[in-house]
Amino acid sequence: MTSQAPTAYVAPPLISGNPTFQSVSDDIAGVTERKQPVVWYLGFALFFSILLMFGGITGYLFWEGVGIWGLNIPVAWGWAIVNFVWWVGIGHAGTLISAILFLFRQRWRTSINRMAEAMTIFAVICALIFPAIHVGRVWFVYWTLPFPNQMSMWPNFRSPLLWDVFAVGTYFTVSLLFWYVGLIPDLATLRDRATTRLKRVLTGIFALGWRGANHHWKNYERAYLILAGIATPLVLSVHSVVSFDFAVSLVPGWHTTIFPPYFVAGAIFSGFAMVMTLAIVARKIYHLENFITLRHFDAMNKIMLATSMMVGYAYICEFFIAWYSGNEYEMFAFINRATGPYAWAYWTMIICNVFIPQLLWSGRLRRNIVAMFIIAIFINIGMWFERFVIVVSSLANDFLTSSWDYYTPTIFDVLTYVGTFGVFFTLFLLFIRFLPMIAIAEIKGVLPQADPHHDGENGMQERPALAGGGSHE
Amino acid sequence: MSDQARTSVTERPALVLAQFAGPKELIMAAKKTRGAGYKKFDCHSPFPIHGMDQAMGEKQSPLGWIVGGLALIGGTGSLLMQWWMSAIDYPVIISGKAFFSFQAFVPITFELTVLLSAFGAVFGMFALNGLPRLHHPIFNSDRFAAASNNGFFLSVEAADAKFDPLQTTSFLESIGGEHVETLNEEVHDD
Known part of the structure; x- marks a missing residue:
């Protein structure tokens, strides 16, 4: 404590290291122009091999049928649906960062939104694989779309599974468009920096002839705002619709009204854990410490802590409602979760999702890279187990004891799941290799010198807290 | 600049391009250009500049x-x-x-x-x-690649009623524009 009069709060700069417009371009676009580090090649070799394995496994699945999985009756939904919900949930953090934090003017999001949006798209691709290969006769999967056909039949629009087709399909399309719109100015940067003709032509085509004109920026910013505005209810609807797959049925443990908000909170929780996992590694390997600062991780850790408690609240609330309903099947379903044959999965979930994230109350741990990486990995695991508990424990012990069965995955369940990591990380590594993993134009926009009133001319005062990228002079 | 040797094609001025030092200078230049009565001009920057729409007198996006x-x-x-x-x-x-x-x-x-x-x-x-538009006379400038990096430009189009290559050039120089250049577009003769 000093005896000096308190001065106005000045927020630390969003981007550290006093970058210039030129150095931002060089640092971020440079990653795609330099030779990749050895670890990129090792990672690509590993995950591309897994991707090839995944191709073989799904080929065998198409040949042999879903009987190669551990499914039984009553557990007709197993790992495939668990993985579907897990992957689609991971995607949600990307949209939260790109759309919801944009609407709330959280300007720190600019450092991580590109990477998070890419994660969303690749996670949704992995998610979409599972219901598609789960239908059994995968060559008929297009029957879910309403198109005129020789049977003159239409899909059943009253089925939550069909809602899912539209929800996740729309989600993928809108995420891809949002991502691409954000990429256009950066593709123009890559085009103007290109050293080879092939690169200039390719980036030039995808940059659409962008010339940074204010006439364009005007419509561009409006399009971005509208996309953020519609992606926000969309992302909330997608996991709500995913939860309808369960909630609209009559299975005890599934038929609850808390599912939509509970699923959405869990989705954001798991998604942030995956963003952390990816961002920590990419930041370390590509030396992006000035762009993704401890302040960013601190903010993300707070969101993880908040969503962890929302999820924890939902776990408690489910138990309360089951008891309060007076319905003996509901009560049994929940007691059975915590003490029955799947208690090991339930307590793994509770420990990973509720107990371990409580460490994030500590400000020191929120700024400790190793600690947050470990916590994020636990959350990734815990959220997988949450979906496993919901799907499997509810089905395995349903209404009649005579029909109960214990579900065990086969090696093909495991390899299919592992295989989607090959899909995900192969795509992510290619993204890092060829596209700017941080939004160059947006980063420039939050630099202090981007503000036309930067030096306080025209009697304008600095607005450090509001502008985010406040002066550090 | 461009090759004027081709026979079947003539060139005519399409726009005058000037570079400015930074966002603040570009906003001031936009205000002055608008004040001088130019209508068809545009500003080019690596990121959207806050307050540029008002400076240029832009209508809201429809x-x-x-x-x-x-x-x-x-x-x-x-x-x-x-x-x-x-x-x-x-x-x-x-x-x-x-x-x-x-x-x-x-x-x-x-x-x-x-x-x-x-x-x-x-x-x-x-x-x-009007995108995609892969070709535009503004790309004939050697300096314009900086518009996606660290360059701030103002262009006045030939379609503007007040446009005159020489007068517009001297006007842009008078308001602080650097490296002012006239860029041509090709016109195919019949």
């Missing part, structure tokens, strides 16, 4: 109307589609549910409203911006 129209089409269209397919063209009794129950049709109606709005936002933005 994109919201395009998105609103498509949202309306998406919403009513998808509800009508579900109603017609489920209740008119091939009604099937499923779990004893009504053929038309709007509650069950809400999720898909919502999703398709969002989908068409997103198409409207993205492709409407492309249409309003």
Whole structure:
């Protein structure tokens, strides 16, 4: 404590290291122009091999049928649906960062939104694989779309599974468009920096002839705002619709009204854990410490802590409602979760999702890279187990004891799941290799010198807290 | 600059381009250019500059109307589609549910409203911006590559009523523009 009069709060700069417009371009676009580090090649070799394995496994699945999985009756939904919900949930953090934090003017999001949006798209691709290969006769999967056909039949629009087709399909399309719109100015940067003709032509085509004109920026910013505005209810609807797959049925443990908000909170929780996992590694390997600062991780850790408690609240609330309903099947379903044959999965979930994230109350741990990486990995695991508990424990012990069965995955369940990591990380590594993993134009926009009133001319005062990228002079 | 040796093609000035030092200078230049009576001019920057729309006297983007129209089409269209397919063209009794129950049709109606709005936002933005347009006389400038990096430019188009290559050049130099250059476009002779 000093005896000096308190001065106005000045927020630390969003981007550290006093970058210039030129150095931002060089640092971020440079990653795609330099030779990749050895670890990129090792990672690509590993995950591309897994991707090839995944191709073989799904080929065998198409040949042999879903009987190669551990499914039984009553557990007709197993790992495939668990993985579907897990992957689609991971995607949600990307949209939260790109759309919801944009609407709330959280300007720190600019450092991580590109990477998070890419994660969303690749996670949704992995998610979409599972219901598609789960239908059994995968060559008929297009029957879910309403198109005129020789049977003159239409899909059943009253089925939550069909809602899912539209929800996740729309989600993928809108995420891809949002991502691409954000990429256009950066593709123009890559085009103007290109050293080879092939690169200039390719980036030039995808940059659409962008010339940074204010006439364009005007419509561009409006399009971005509208996309953020519609992606926000969309992302909330997608996991709500995913939860309808369960909630609209009559299975005890599934038929609850808390599912939509509970699923959405869990989705954001798991998604942030995956963003952390990816961002920590990419930041370390590509030396992006000035762009993704401890302040960013601190903010993300707070969101993880908040969503962890929302999820924890939902776990408690489910138990309360089951008891309060007076319905003996509901009560049994929940007691059975915590003490029955799947208690090991339930307590793994509770420990990973509720107990371990409580460490994030500590400000020191929120700024400790190793600690947050470990916590994020636990959350990734815990959220997988949450979906496993919901799907499997509810089905395995349903209404009649005579029909109960214990579900065990086969090696093909495991390899299919592992295989989607090959899909995900192969795509992510290619993204890092060829596209700017941080939004160059947006980063420039939050630099202090981007503000036309930067030096306080025209009697304008600095607005450090509001502008985010406040002066550090 | 451009090769004037070709025979079947002549060139005429398309725009005058000037570079400015930074966002603040570009905003001041936009105000002065507008004040001097120029209408068809544009500013080029690596990121959108806060306050530039007011400085240039830009009208608000009409994109919201395009998105609103498509949202309306998406919403009513998808509800009508579900109603017609489920209740008119091939009604099937499923779990004893009504053929038309709007509650069950809400999720898909919502999703398709969002989908068409997103198409409207993205492709409407492309249409309003005249993109894709891979070729533009402004790219003939050697300096203009900086507009996506650290360069701030102002261009006055030849279509402007006040445009005159020499006068516009000296005007842009008088308001602080550097490296002022006239860029030509090719015109095919008949």
